[in-house]
Amino acid sequence: xxxxxxxxxxxxxxxxxxxxxxxxxxxxxxxxxxxxxxxxxxxxxxxxxxxxxxxxxxxxxxxxxxxxxxxxxxxxxxxxxxxxxxxxxxxxxxxxxxxxxxxxxxxxxxxxxxxxxxxxxxxxxxxxxxxx
Amino acid sequence: xxxxxxxxxxxxxxxxxxxxxxxxxxxxxxxxxxxxxxxxxxxxxxxxxxxxxxxxxxxxxxxxxxxxxxxxxxxxxxxxxxxxxxxxxxxxxxxxxxxxxxxxxxxxxxxxxxxxxxxxxxxxxxxxxxxxxxxxxxxxxxxxxxxxxxxxxxxxxxxxxxxxxxxxxxxxxxxxxxxx
Numbered sequence: 446x447x448x449x450x451x452x453x454x455x456x457x458x459x460x461x462x463x464x465x466x467x468x469x470x471x472x473x474x475x476x477x478x479x480x481x482x483x484x485x486x487x488x489x490x491x492x493x494x495x496x497x498x499x500x501x502x503x504x505x506x507x508x509x510x511x512x513x514x515x516x517x518x519x520x521x522x523x524x525x526x527x528x529x530x531x532x533x534x535x536x537x538x539x540x541x542x543x544x545x546x547x548x549x550x551x552x553x554x555x556x557x558x559x560x561x562x563x564x565x566x567x568x569x570x571x572x573x574x575x576x577x
Numbered sequence: 578x579x580x581x582x583x584x585x586x587x588x589x590x591x592x593x594x595x596x597x598x599x600x601x602x603x604x605x606x607x608x609x610x611x612x613x614x615x616x617x618x619x620x621x622x623x624x625x626x627x628x629x630x631x632x633x634x635x636x637x638x639x640x641x642x643x644x645x646x647x648x649x650x651x652x653x654x655x656x657x658x659x660x661x662x663x664x665x666x667x668x669x670x671x672x673x674x675x676x677x678x679x680x681x682x683x684x685x686x687x688x689x690x691x692x693x694x695x696x697x698x699x700x701x702x703x704x705x706x707x708x709x710x711x712x713x714x715x716x717x718x719x720x721x722x723x724x725x726x727x728x729x730x731x732x733x734x735x736x737x738x739x740x741x742x743x744x745x746x747x748x749x750x751x752x753x754x755x756x757x
Contacts, residue, residue, distance in 0.1 A: 451745075452723060452724070452727050454745075455724075455727055455728075455741060455742070455745060456727045458741055459727060459728055459729070459731060459738075462731070462737060462738075463731075483700075485586070485590050485700075486587075486590060486646075487587050487590075487644070487645050487646035487649070488645075490578070490583050490586055490587050490590075491578060491583075491645075495583065495586060495689075495692065495693065495696060498696055498700065499692055499696065502699075502736060502739055503740075505736055506736035506737060506739065506740050512736065513734050514699075514700060514734070514736070515700045515701065515702070515734065516590070516593075516696065516697075516700040516701055518590065518593070518594050519638060
């Protein structure tokens with residue numbers, strides 16, 4: 446594969462891709478894509494969230510899955526970092542904890558592709574630290 | 578934090594949490610010093626907060642009681658004989674600069690700087706980043722405004738675009754031969 450070194454190359458690449466990229470991928474409606482948000486606060490970063498996010502992006506691209514992967518701030522589940530929130534189109538977001546590369550594969554294969562819930566889901570909790 | 582690149586990620590995340598939408602990241606590996614400066618246009622801090630900001634038991638977050646990022650950074654930088662400097666002004670923004678003495682035994686590896694920059698650029702589509710890396714071997718500059726212009730209607734967070742950018746950033750960073 447030839448290497449891209451400059452923006453000029455990126456421009457050329459983009460023109461080649463233009464026809465191949467699905468219109469949906471260029472859409473600015475996030476709800477139409479699978480949304481993956483990776484918590485990227487200090488506790489997350491220290492536990493490997495950057496690697497998880499990288500792996501998620503690489504794998505989703507490899508498998509040609511229409512998804513948007515973004516960083517988000519602390520979701521409060523520091524004991525279970527790295528945490529990831531996955532929202533399938535038309536569904537409520539689901540937060541998963543203790544995510545590693547193996548878990549990413551599982552989430553992609555079971556939840557994103559087949560809609561099957563996986564283990565390690567963190568239930569929604571509206572308590573804040575002030576209440577404790 | 579085991580790598581300086583992760584500190585860069587962490588501090589930039591602070592800027593994002595502070596509501597910045599323009600963040601400049603400057604990395605220098607020159608002479609015997611490795612340093613990075615993150616300059617944002619977020620909500621800034623007043624003097625009272627700046628004084629407490631490197632205290633691990635102080636945080637402005639609601640979801641937990643500790644804020645370790647800056648505390649870890651200060652510890653790691655100072656262990657090598659370097660330092661952390663923070664300047665900020667309410668509603669204007671904040672500048673965090675950290676420097677590490679390169680030949681000190683406690684200097685953490687730089688780590689995957691290209692990966693961190695890629696992730697920041699593509700994982701935070703609403704924010705504009707100005708990236709500037711310089712070593713004794715040359716420099717590499719990239720900004721998201723330029724990128725978005727080239728990409729036109731294709732979003733920066735497109736997974737396919739990310740794959741190409743990964744190569745672009747990695748190659749250019751490698752050419753700088755940052756001392757890991």
